[in-house]
Amino acid sequence: MNGEFRVKRKRIRRFSTYRVLEHWGIILTTMILFATGLCQRFWHLDLSQWFILKLGGIDNVRLIHRYTGLLFSLQLFSNVLVGILGVLRGRWQPSMFITKKDYEDAIHNIRYYFGFENQPAKCDRYDYMEKFEYWTILVGGILMIMTGVILWLPTLVTRILPGEFIPAAKALHSNEAMLIFLLNAVWHIYNSIFSPEAFPLDTSIFTGYISRERMIREHPLEYARMEGVAPEELEKNVPGETQSLKVGVPAK
Numbered sequence: 001m002n003g004e005f006r007v008k009r010k011r012i013r014r015f016s017t018y019r020v021l022e023h024w025g026i027i028l029t030t031m032i033l034f035a036t037g038l039c040q041r042f043w044h045l046d047l048s049q050w051f052i053l054k055l056g057g058i059d060n061v062r063l064i065h066r067y068t069g070l071l072f073s074l075q076l077f078s079n080v081l082v083g084i085l086g087v088l089r090g091r092w093q094p095s096m097f098i099t100k101k102d103y104e105d106a107i108h109n110i111r112y113y114f115g116f117e118n119q120p121a122k123c124d125r126y127d128y129m130e131k132f133e134y135w136t137i138l139v140g141g142i143l144m145i146m147t148g149v150i151l152w153l154p155t156l157v158t159r160i161l162p163g164e165f166i167p168a169a170k171a172l173h174s175n176e177a178m179l180i181f182l183l184n185a186v187w188h189i190y191n192s193i194f195s196p197e198a199f200p201l202d203t204s205i206f207t208g209y210i211s212r213e214r215m216i217r218e219h220p221l222e223y224a225r226m227e228g229v230a231p232e233e234l235e236k237n238v239p240g241e242t243q244s245l246k247v248g249v250p251a252k
């Protein structure tokens, strides 16, 4: 686009303060929900009994779990609402939607890992893995809210729905909690802490900033758009740097 393009920014604003605070809020509420929920499921363990007694007994634990669940529902609802309003007002693109390109990028990267491609896929603001993570957490969260409300208000619910919904909701709520817990522990924590690209911590969601190098490597399409250049220009005009910009090479 323009041969004089030179990248000057060392770090780029990726998340607003609102998103940083929102992420902190979700970390806190899910940690409380896991702790107060799992100690009920595994009530027979010494650790659970110690924890329940520390919180003043099972009634307190149930109360904390329910009202934190309410807070979690508000957080999820506002996340979706703010996203939709931002798109409708033209403030940002619907960048979290899964498109055909995500499937193509996934296949491209598998081919890249096997050495059939020279370059990893060029992704936009969110890559296919980030989208997968977001949607599993969102859909999982909505299911937890629906089943949680059924467990909270069983008599009200059975005025409308058959009684079988109560044990079904309990099984779903309890087992899905384990699924989300493992998914979070294995996938999300690995990606943001232990993966070679992030280790010791991907700080972008805490500081709101990401390094230019990571931006070029992980979100080249968005970065090129921000700079008003074609994606190929990024590599041409940053000599030396892009040589290390391959998937699997730790970011500085």
Ligand code: HEM
Pocket: 030, 033, 034, 036, 037, 038, 039, 040, 041, 062, 063, 065, 066, 068, 069, 070, 072, 073, 144, 145, 147, 148, 149, 151, 152, 170, 173, 174, 177, 180
């Ligand atoms: C990440 C989200 C959540 C996790 C990980 C979670 C986890 C759990 C677990 C493991 C149990 C114990 C189930 C058993 O005894 O086998 C439980 C029970 C329960 N949860 Fe959740 N939960 C979550 C969200 C919610 C929400 C959003 C609500 C309410 C809107 C809620 C309301 C309840 C209720 C009412 C119970 C039954 C125990 C009681 O009577 O207090 N939970 N939860």
